[in-house]
Amino acid sequence: MTALTFPAPRLRLPLLAELVERQRALTLFGLALLLIAVPAIALQAVDGRTLASGVNVWVKPAKFLVSVGVFALTSAWFFGYVRPERRSAPLPRAAVAVAIVAGTFEIAYIVFQAAQGLDSHFNETSPFHAVMYGLMGLFAVLLVSTVLPLAWEIARRPAAGLRPDFVAAVVAGLVLTFLLGGGLGGYMSAQAGHSVGAQGAGLPVFGWNRMGGDLRVAHFLGIHAEQALPILAALIGGFAARTRWWLLGAGSAAYVAVTLGVFWQAVAGRPLLPL
Structure with missing residues (x-):
């Protein structure tokens, strides 16, 4: 087949x-x-x-x-x-x-x-x-x-x-975009600003705060889950079905963990890439 x-x-x-x-x-x-x-x-x-x-x-x-x-x-x-x-x-x-x-x-x-x-x-x-x-x-x-x-x-x-696993990746990416991108964006908008703690020079292109926390980093990762997970599914397309499902599950969990980890780092006032 x-x-x-x-x-x-x-x-x-x-x-x-x-x-x-x-x-x-x-x-x-x-x-x-x-x-x-x-x-x-x-x-x-x-x-x-x-x-x-x-x-x-x-x-x-x-x-x-x-x-x-x-x-x-x-x-x-x-x-x-x-x-x-x-x-x-x-x-x-x-x-x-x-x-x-x-x-x-x-x-x-x-x-x-x-x-x-x-x-x-x-x-x-x-x-x-x-x-x-x-x-x-x-x-x-x-x-x-x-x-x-x-x-x-x-x-x-x-x-x-x-492929069923690719469909799952697209759906999961879209749902995570809503939950993480939308949820973390909502939290950020309820604050006095996107920076937490000290404020200083920004990361080139993105402008993320490099002296203190910046809530935009986690929001960015959340919004782009819709691209990240389908790309992961495409990259692992040559593996056996069972391996693809395992890698997709692990990759999705890791993406959520990294996004939330970056969020808590920002909330604590720590920069993603310090000066």
Whole structure:
């Protein structure tokens, strides 16, 4: 009996066309955000304004444009793991609509605040800012919650030809993205800021605090569980079925342990990579 292999995009279609075929709206949304991220990155070189933290005002818009864009494209790709006849069902369609609305709201407010030289996150300096920060939190929860209908459809009605362990990896990654990414993000948003203890120079690109704890590290790992576990399943695809299941279980447990360990490290005020 021929073993099923890790699903790859059909060679007759380039990656972009494959993404559009899987979920057009999310693909276009994700690509639009990545394109807008380019001027947001460029503005950092011409607009020298900084926030109270000393970070350029356009750093956060650029980060969120890339982050939400990658999130949307990942979801679009995973739609290919749902049976074709179910991709336009009410629940998946609702998830797509919520993701686009929630992502647009969050990005729009972050860019709006940056243009004024103001913080978007942890800014409750006026009733308006307090309400908007609360709404940002609500839409962030809605955005990350859209992985659950996708996980449900993939678990119940996976596309033909997928290995059971790969399906399990995709579903587990999506669920952990909601639990870890969403849960730790919610905890972080309820604090006075993302840093714990001493604050100093940030890690290049990511900006994570290198003098004290930084809650963003664990949140980052949680959000990217949806990519990490399927990649693990792809890497172990050549092993026997029983070994694949064992490695997937061990890898998933390790990923959760590392994420929570990094979280507690941050809560204790200890940096991930000290100076």
